Amino acid sequence: MKKKEIIISITIAIIFTLFVGYGIEVFDSTKSYSDFCPEELYDIDNKEECLTEGGSWNEFETPIVSPEKEESIVEPNKRSCSPTKECRKNYDTSKSKHDKIVFIVSIIVGLIAIFTGVFLKKDAVSTGILSGGVLLIIYGTMRYWQHANDTLKFVLLGIVLAVLIWIGYKKLK
Structure with missing residues (x-):
């Protein structure tokens, strides 16, 4: 060719x-x-509104070690709303x-x-x-x-x- x-x-x-x-x-x-999964859910920052809108509320906790104390304190550091599975x-x-x-x-x-x-x-x-x-x-x-x-x-x-x-x-x- x-x-x-x-x-x-x-x-x-x-x-x-x-x-x-x-x-x-x-x-x-x-x-x-x-x-299928509304993207607006990612903008919601409180649990009640998230659940009302049909989302899934997530709280991720990370242990934080205090220098003054020998023990670690667990505090929630990340909260978010996401679509359900x-x-x-x-x-x-x-x-x-x-x-x-x-x-x-x-x-x-x-x-x-x-x-x-x-x-x-x-x-x-x-x-x-x-x-x-x-x-x-x-x-x-x-x-x-x-x-x-x-x-x-x-x-x-x-x-x-x-x-x-x-x-x-x-x-x-």
């Missing part, structure tokens, strides 16, 4: 991946942490569901792009679409990787490896 064709292929791959990634966000947008759990559940959708859509569209790229006649376009499919599969896998169990990771990597080897034989005659 010539330099221009290489640049076009790389550009198609990147834009294709971004296009699908943003498309997923349009139809199933990522929820923000603040949608439940709001974080709800956020993590929502994020996991969204990442799974990203994963499934990326795998399906990525495989379609790879197979389409194999059969297209224009070398620069076919390489770009094929590469975009590979990038999309990598993107979807990275988004869901932290949620997947080891068996799924092993099977997924095996499938991707098999597809890439098949492409190597099919495309590089």
Whole structure:
């Protein structure tokens, strides 16, 4: 391939991946942490208001050694209001569901792009679409990787490896 064709292929791959990634966000947008855990809680500095607003009150105590006395005195030195563990759990559940959708859509569209790229006649376009499919599969896998169990990771990597080897034989005659 010539330099221009290489640049076009790389550009198609990147834009294709971004296009699908943003498309997923349009139809199933990522929820923000603040949608589940109000950030205003961090500004509250008294226990009653914190609990009324649904926060969790924290008091951290540190022993302070008095030079005049041989014993240490425990005084609270840090107090804060923070969101409850439940709001974080709800956020993590929502994020996991969204990442799974990203994963499934990326795998399906990525495989379609790879197979389409194999059969297209224009070398620069076919390489770009094929590469975009590979990038999309990598993107979807990275988004869901932290949620997947080891068996799924092993099977997924095996499938991707098999597809890439098949492409190597099919495309590089």
